[in-house]
Amino acid sequence: MAKKTLYNHFVSKDELICACLEIRDQRFNRWLSNQIADCATPQQVASALCSAIASWIDNKVPELGDFNGCFFINTAAEYPQPDHPIALQCAAHKQAVLELLIDTLSQTTQLQDQPAKATQLAQLLMTLKEGMICQARVTHTTNHYLQNPEFLAQLMDAQA
Numbered sequence: 001m002a003k004k005t006l007y008n009h010f011v012s013k014d015e016l017i018c019a020c021l022e023i024r025d026q027r028f029n030r031w032l033s034n035q036i037a038d039c040a041t042p043q044q045v046a047s048a049l050c051s052a053i054a055s056w057i058d059n060k061v062p063e064l065g066d067f068n069g070c071f072f073i074n075t076a077a078e079y080p081q082p083d084h085p086i087a088l089q090c091a092a093h094k095q096a097v098l099e100l101l102i103d104t105l106s107q108t109t110q111l112q113d114q115p116a117k118a119t120q121l122a123q124l125l126m127t128l129k130e131g132m133i134c135q136a137r138v139t140h141t142t143n144h145y146l147q148n149p150e151f152l153a154q155l156m157d158a159q160a
Contacts, residue, residue, distance in 0.1 A: 014085065014086060017075065017086055018085060018086060018089055020071075021071070021072070021075065021086065021089045021090065021093070022089070024071045024072075024093075025072075025089075025092075025093045025096065027063060027064065028064065028071075028093075028097075029093075029096055029097065029100060031052075031061065031063055031064060032049075032052065032097065032100060033100055035048055035049070035051075035052035036048045036049055036052070036100075036101075036104050037104075039104060039108070040108060040109070041108050041109070041110060042105055042108055042110055042111060042121055042156050043152060043153055043156045044108075045101070045104055045105055045108070045125070046125055046128075046152045046155065046156055047152050049101070049125055049128075049129060050128070050129075050132065050152065053129055053132050053133065054132070054142050057132070057133070057136040057142045058142055067136070067137075068137070069133060069134070069136075069137030070130070070133045070134075070137075072090040072093045072094065073090075073130075073133070073134065075090055076090040076091070094126075097126065097129075098122055098123065098126050101122035101125055101126060102118055102119050102122040105118040105121055105122050106118040121156075124155075
């Protein structure tokens with residue numbers, strides 16, 4: 001598509017980027033929600049999350065396209081001012097993913113009456129997820145260690 005055509009639909013480059021971020025946010029969150037929806041335990045959430053991210057890194061998730069790292073991390077790096085609308089939209093995406101993890105963990109029997117524990121575990125899983133993505137982008141490899149069920153069980157038990 002020609003630049004002139006793009007700018008017939010968008011006033012500025014920033015507006016175009018914001019539209020792309022919005023679509024990617026919806027697509028990614030819908031996909032991730034589906035990946036962890038049927039998890040009944042925190043261990044299952046952790047396993048499903050790591051497996052889903054590894055599948056994406058390995059280019060096995062057609063709806064997300066070829067893996068090139070996190071669209072939001074990559075974009076935020078180009079807009080380092082924390083109050084810039086694009087930076088705010090990137091931060092909102094990360095917050096939405098964290099809230100999805102918190103909500104999913106809060107629905108497990110083990111954590112349904114422990115909101116602080118669900119939040120703490122969600123923050124840990126979020127950090128692991130982000131680390132998997134960044135490491136894979138830089139090294140061009142999947143960290144299969146986080147897909148090890150024994151390791152994840154130990155990690156989840158340590159948080160209990």
